[in-house]
Amino acid sequence: MSQTSIDPRSLRAPPKRPIKLSWSDERVRGIFWQVVVVGIVVSMVWWLWSNTVHNLEVRRIATGFGFLGREAGLPIAESLIDYNPTNSYLRALMVGLLNTLKVAVVGIILATVFGTLIGIARLSKNWVLRTLSATYVEVIRDLPLLLQLLFWYAILQGLPGPRQALHPAEGVFLSNRGLKLPWIQWEGAHSLALVAFLLGLVATIMYRRQALAKQIADGVPRAVWPVALVCLVALPLAAWAALGAPFTPDIPALRGFNFQGGLTLSPEYFALLAGLVMYTAGFIAEIVRAGIQAVPNGQREAAQALGLRPGAVLRLVVLPQALRVIVPPMTSQYLNITKNSSLAVAIGYQDIVSIANTTLNQTGQAIEGIAIIMLVYLTISLSISGFMNWYNARIALVER
Amino acid sequence: MLAFGQHFRRALGALALLGAAALPGQAQAQQAPANTLDAIRARGAVICGVNTGLAGFAQPDSQGVWRGFDIDYCRSIAAAIFGDASKVRYVPTTAQSRFTALQSGEVDVLFRNTTWTLSRDTSLGLDFPAVNFYDGQGFMVKKSAGVTSASQLNGATICVQPGTTTEQNLTDWARANRIQFTPVVIERLEEVVAAYVAGRCDAYTTDASGLAATRSAQPKPDDHVILPEVISKEPLGPAVRQGDARFADIVRWSHYAVLVAEELNITAATADQALASDQRPEALRLLGKTGDLGKMLGLDNAWALHIIKAVGNYGEIFARHLAPIGLQRARSPNAMYTQGGLQYAPPFR
Numbered sequence: 001m002s003q004t005s006i007d008p009r010s011l012r013a014p015p016k017r018p019i020k021l022s023w024s025d026e027r028v029r030g031i032f033w034q035v036v037v038v039g040i041v042v043s044m045v046w047w048l049w050s051n052t053v054h055n056l057e058v059r060r061i062a063t064g065f066g067f068l069g070r071e072a073g074l075p076i077a078e079s080l081i082d083y084n085p086t087n088s089y090l091r092a093l094m095v096g097l098l099n100t101l102k103v104a105v106v107g108i109i110l111a112t113v114f115g116t117l118i119g120i121a122r123l124s125k126n127w128v129l130r131t132l133s134a135t136y137v138e139v140i141r142d143l144p145l146l147l148q149l150l151f152w153y154a155i156l157q158g159l160p161g162p163r164q165a166l167h168p169a170e171g172v173f174l175s176n177r178g179l180k181l182p183w184i185q186w187e188g189a190h191s192l193a194l195v196a197f198l199l200g201l202v203a204t205i206m207y208r209r210q211a212l213a214k215q216i217a218d219g220v221p222r223a224v225w226p227v228a229l230v231c232l233v234a235l236p237l238a239a240w241a242a243l244g245a246p247f248t249p250d251i252p253a254l255r256g257f258n259f260q261g262g263l264t265l266s267p268e269y270f271a272l273l274a275g276l277v278m279y280t281a282g283f284i285a286e287i288v289r290a291g292i293q294a295v296p297n298g299q300r301e302a303a304q305a306l307g308l309r310p311g312a313v314l315r316l317v318v319l320p321q322a323l324r325v326i327v328p329p330m331t332s333q334y335l336n337i338t339k340n341s342s343l344a345v346a347i348g349y350q351d352i353v354s355i356a357n358t359t360l361n362q363t364g365q366a367i368e369g370i371a372i373i374m375l376v377y378l379t380i381s382l383s384i385s386g387f388m389n390w391y392n393a394r395i396a397l398v399e400r
Numbered sequence: 401m402l403a404f405g406q407h408f409r410r411a412l413g414a415l416a417l418l419g420a421a422a423l424p425g426q427a428q429a430q431q432a433p434a435n436t437l438d439a440i441r442a443r444g445a446v447i448c449g450v451n452t453g454l455a456g457f458a459q460p461d462s463q464g465v466w467r468g469f470d471i472d473y474c475r476s477i478a479a480a481i482f483g484d485a486s487k488v489r490y491v492p493t494t495a496q497s498r499f500t501a502l503q504s505g506e507v508d509v510l511f512r513n514t515t516w517t518l519s520r521d522t523s524l525g526l527d528f529p530a531v532n533f534y535d536g537q538g539f540m541v542k543k544s545a546g547v548t549s550a551s552q553l554n555g556a557t558i559c560v561q562p563g564t565t566t567e568q569n570l571t572d573w574a575r576a577n578r579i580q581f582t583p584v585v586i587e588r589l590e591e592v593v594a595a596y597v598a599g600r601c602d603a604y605t606t607d608a609s610g611l612a613a614t615r616s617a618q619p620k621p622d623d624h625v626i627l628p629e630v631i632s633k634e635p636l637g638p639a640v641r642q643g644d645a646r647f648a649d650i651v652r653w654s655h656y657a658v659l660v661a662e663e664l665n666i667t668a669a670t671a672d673q674a675l676a677s678d679q680r681p682e683a684l685r686l687l688g689k690t691g692d693l694g695k696m697l698g699l700d701n702a703w704a705l706h707i708i709k710a711v712g713n714y715g716e717i718f719a720r721h722l723a724p725i726g727l728q729r730a731r732s733p734n735a736m737y738t739q740g741g742l743q744y745a746p747p748f749r
Contacts, residue, residue, distance in 0.1 A: 059503060060642055062523035073568040075560070075583035085571035157598035176599050177557060256555040257545075257602045258582065267600065268584070348586035348595065357587075358562040361496045364524040 052367065067363040068093070074358050076350050078266055089359050096355030097376055103269065103351065104338040104380065107276045111337060112330075114277060115284025122289050133285065140282035146343055148279055152271035153347040159267075162258055171251040173259055176267065180252035183263035189243035196239040200231030207231075268349040272341065280337050284330065291326035292318060323395050331388035335381050342377075352376050436508050436640070436647035437481070437698060445487045448474035449507035452492040454589070455613035456725040457513050466490050469721040470511035472711040473532060473638065476654045477509060480703040485710035495564050496587075499524050502639060509651055510639040513607065515565045520639075529652035531637040533722075534733035534742055535607040536630035537569050540615060543625050545602060550629035557582040559592050559601035566606050569632040603627075607634050612726045621726075650697055656745035657704040660686055661713035662736060663745070668712035671705060685748050693748060714743060 019027055056063050072092040073085050080098040083091060121133040140148075157176050160166065165175035171182035184190070204227060211222040252262030295318050303317040344351040353373055360369025440446050450458040450470050458468040475485035493501045493512055502510050503525055513535070514520075516528040539558075541547045550573075560567050562585045574581055584601050586592040593614055596604035604614070608630060615621045638655075640648050661667070664683050666674045675687050685691040687708075688701035695701060711717055714736075718729050735741025 059525040061503060061525040073571050074562070075567060075571050075574075075581075075585070077583050077585065085575070154598075157595060157600050161599045257553075258555055258557060260555070345587050346591070348584050348591070350585055354562065354585065354587075357496060358567065358585075361499075361562075361564075362568070364499055364520065366500055 056367075062363070062365060063368070064365075065368055067359070067365060067368070070363075072359070074355070074362070076355070078264070078269065078350070089363070092355050093352065093359065093372065096350060096352035099349070100338075100341055100344075100351040100353075100376070101380070103272055103276065103341045103344070103349070107273055107280070107337045107341065108334050110273070110277045111280040111284055111333070115281035115333075116288050118281060118285035119288025119292070122285060123292060137282045137285050140278055141286075143279075145275060145279050145340055146346060149271060149275040149343055149347050152274045153267065156267035156271055162254055165254075165259075171249075171262065173252055173254075175259075177258055177264075178267050178270065179265040180259045181263040181265070182252065183250045183261075185246070185248040185250050187243075187246045189240050189246050192243060193236040193240040196236040197232060200235045204228045204231045266349075268344070268347055271347050272344050272349045275343075276337050276340055279340075280333055283333050283336075287326055287329045287333065288322075291322035291324075294325045295321045320395065324392075324397060327388060327392045327395065331385055331392075334384050334388065338380050338384065339377060436644050437650065440481055440508055444482075445489050446474065446478045446481065446509065447489045447491060447507045448477070449491050449493045449498055449501050449510040449512055450474065451512050452494060452589075454513065454610065455617055456609065456721050456727070457613070458490075458492075458511070467721070469533065469717060470513065472717045472721065473511045473655070474509070476658065476707045476711050477651060479706040479710040480650060480654050480657075480697075480699055483700060483702065483706045485706070494587075495561065499526065499639075502526060502641060505641075508640070508647070513609070513636045514639055515634045516637055516639075517565060525642045526639045527642045527648050528637050528639050529648045530655040531635040531742075532655050533609065533636040535609050535634035535636050537566055537605060537632040537634060538608040538611050538630050539603045539605050539627040540596075540611045540624050541603045541627060542599075543623050547603075547625075547627065550627045550631065551577065551579075553581065553603055554579045555581070556602040557584060557600070559584045559586065559596045559604045561585070561589065561592050561606065562587055564606075565632070565634065570605055573631040607636075609636075609722070609725075609727055616725045646698055650699065653697060654703075654707055656748070657686065657707050658711065658714040658717065659736070659743055659745035660748055661704070661708045662715045663738070666708060666713060667716055668709055671708045675705060682748055691749070 019025060021028060023029065053063070068090040069088050071086055072089045074092060075085055076083055076092065076095050078099065079095045080102060081091075081095060083095045118133045118136060121129045122137065124130050124133075156178075159174060159176040162173075162175045162177050165173040165177075165180075167173055171180075173180040204224070207227045208224045211224055215221055250261045250263075252259040252264075254260075299317055299321065300313055303313040308316065341351055342353040345354045345357065348354075356369050356373045356376075359372075360366050363369075448471075450466065450468075453459045454468070456468055458466060458470045461467050471490070474488045474490065478487040479485040481487075491501060491507050493507070493510070498510055498512050498514065499520075501507050513533070514528075515535075516531060520526060521528055539550050539553065541553075547553065558570065558581045560570055560583055567583075567585070570581075570583070573579070584592075584595055586595055593604065595601055597618070604611070606614075608626065611626050615624050615626060618624060638651050640651055660682070661671075664674075664678075664680065664686065666678070666683065666686075671687070674683060675689065678684065678687070681690070685693055687705045688694050688703065692701060694703040697703065700706075712720070715729075718727075718734065723729070729735055729741075731740065733742040735743065737744040
């Protein structure tokens with residue numbers, strides 16, 4: 001090894017010296033304090049834990065997660081998976097988790113769309129649009145969410161009963177039992193078509209990427225739509241037809257007390273979703289507005305000077321830069337939607353908190369119940385922020 | 401906003417349990433005293449866990465004074481221990497916070513229309529010393545629905561409060577009778593009743609006593625019908641912490657004292673007179689004139705006299721609080737055993 005091959009940066013590093021086992025060595029002091037802090041934290045946790053276990057034992061309060069396998073016996077109104085009261089607590093909690101995800105995922109998508117539209121409307125040149133959206137943001141943001149949920153729920157309860165249900169179209173009923181829509185008898189063929197559609201979506205996106213890369217290389221634009229048509233329409237249709245193209249309409253009809261059949265949107269779910277979306281959209285609108293306004297005007301003018309059309313200016317120049325400002329605070333709003341969905345208990349939507357609370361009360365195992373709720377929210381929230389951080393890193397300014 | 405308060409209280413209750421359970425041995429002695437009677441004496445008051453507001457059982461009146469069936473039982477414990485029924489502090493508890501409140505020592509005794517079940521008795525660290533009200537779960541529907549029997553409820557939407565035995569009884573009953581129903585599960589009593597009244601549900605189910613209380617609170621009670629079927633056994637009674645047999649004895653025998661007073665026809669008004677002139681041996685023992693029954697409980701011998709003077713006998717308590725909300729005592733399990741009911745006290749000797 002010759003002298004020249006040594007990385008010049010290593011010369012700038014402080015000279016290595018052996019650790020002296022002395023209080024005057026700052027590294028020894030550093031290690032000492034770190035050991036002390038870790039020791040305190042670990043012993044605190046251990047102390048809390050052992051005392052809890054000991055005192056629960058002294059009071060003969062049942063502990064452990066054995067109750068998860070027991071029969072739940074609690075009724076659940078809406079569920080994405082098959083459930084009946086003879087199932088276990090674990091299954092009931094799964095239903096609750098899926099109900100939470102159902103409201104959180106749909107809520108995040110709708111709030112993003114709705115909030116973005118309002119945010120853009122606030123920057124509109126149209127006075128009415130601008131003022132309306134500004135009023136919306138100011139009013140909605142300032143009312144407590146719980147109040148809004150109760151408001152929506154009260155409004156939905158004011159709808160007529162099932163016998164006097166509003167009936168705007170064939171098979172559509174709106175009553176205080178919720179919105180009933182015609183649907184189809186779901187069969188294996190439909191699931192297969194759905195899978196085919198999702199695969200087609202992935203294929204289309206990959207094709208579009210390749211097409212774009214080739215266009216950048218040789219300048220020849222390539223049409224994506226024929227591939228999209230095949231992947232997104234023809235492929236699912238073929239999958240559906242291959243299994244005999246089953247199609248049995250499931251039209252809701254009033255039988256006895258209630259509507260039977262069809263697709264139901266319950267008042268509880270709708271009130272929760274509407275409340276969460278409207279409330280969060282107010283915040284998202286402001287984030288979007290801030291993001292767009294953060295892009296210097298010169299960027300827009302430069303893009304226009306290059307001859308880009310207004311749509312292209314927004315899509316290619318303004319939004320990519322605005323997103324860098326928008327994404328981090330947006331993550332917080334997504335987390336808020338997820339966590340605020342726990343207010344569902346107030347209006348009778350059976351989310352994870354509702355079901356875990358009932359479980360907690362029926363089994364008397366408060367610590368385990370609360371631990372499950374915390375674990376669920378922590379997992380969902382960490383997943384959301386993990387995804388958003390990844391997305392943020394992807395769209396961040398590439399520094400060279 | 402109240403709903404939020406409730407969540408908050410519940411969260412606090414759970415945290416209190418976590419906190420109390422996590423405290424070291426010495427602090428624990430203060431949190432959940434092994435000797436409840438001594439702790440009550442030292443404090444100078446009984447802390448009684450009650451409902452947040454249920455007509456007839458526990459509800460503050462227009463002056464903010466708690467009144468009701470459960471409240472009178474709280475007062476009877478204070479009368480037995482201090483000879484003064486006013487030495488009670490009330491802690492309103494929700495269906496969900498009640499057991500943690502008792503476990504953590506926040507309250508001494510729970511009089512909160514709580515159903516005695518095997519799993520609660522064994523796995524919650526609680527004891528149920530007595531049954532002071534035999535209840536059963538029923539259904540209430542609107543008169544306009546034209547329903548006369550619970551068996552006609554197939555396909556109905558039913559409002560129910562979560563986290564109670566009510567919810568489990570409902571599913572048991574539906575399974576046994578092959579009835580399909582859609583639940584609407586709302587935690588707060590006011591909200592669940594509002595949902596039923598607004599027509600969100602076809603029926604509302606809870607204990608018959610709760611149905612009667614809710615019905616009587618409606619602007620037009622006659623628009624609502626309580627269906628004849630009773631689908632469960634709900635023995636309601638006090639709960640105390642497990643492992644303090646002495647205090648459990650006091651709670652148990654305070655209930656028996658009001659029953660025996662009714663058997664002997666001694667009322668709040670006639671107690672003093674009975675003390676002066678009643679010559680029946682059991683009356684003399686009950687009122688503390690002969691025998692040392694009070695001392696055996698660790699109390700004053702006049703303990704039962706104090707109870708009767710403060711709240712009267714069982715029949716008086718029932719007539720004062722439960723008859724006004726429309727609950728029948730005659731021919732119900734709450735009648736005395738001599739009249740075909742289940743209320744029966746072991747002998748005072």
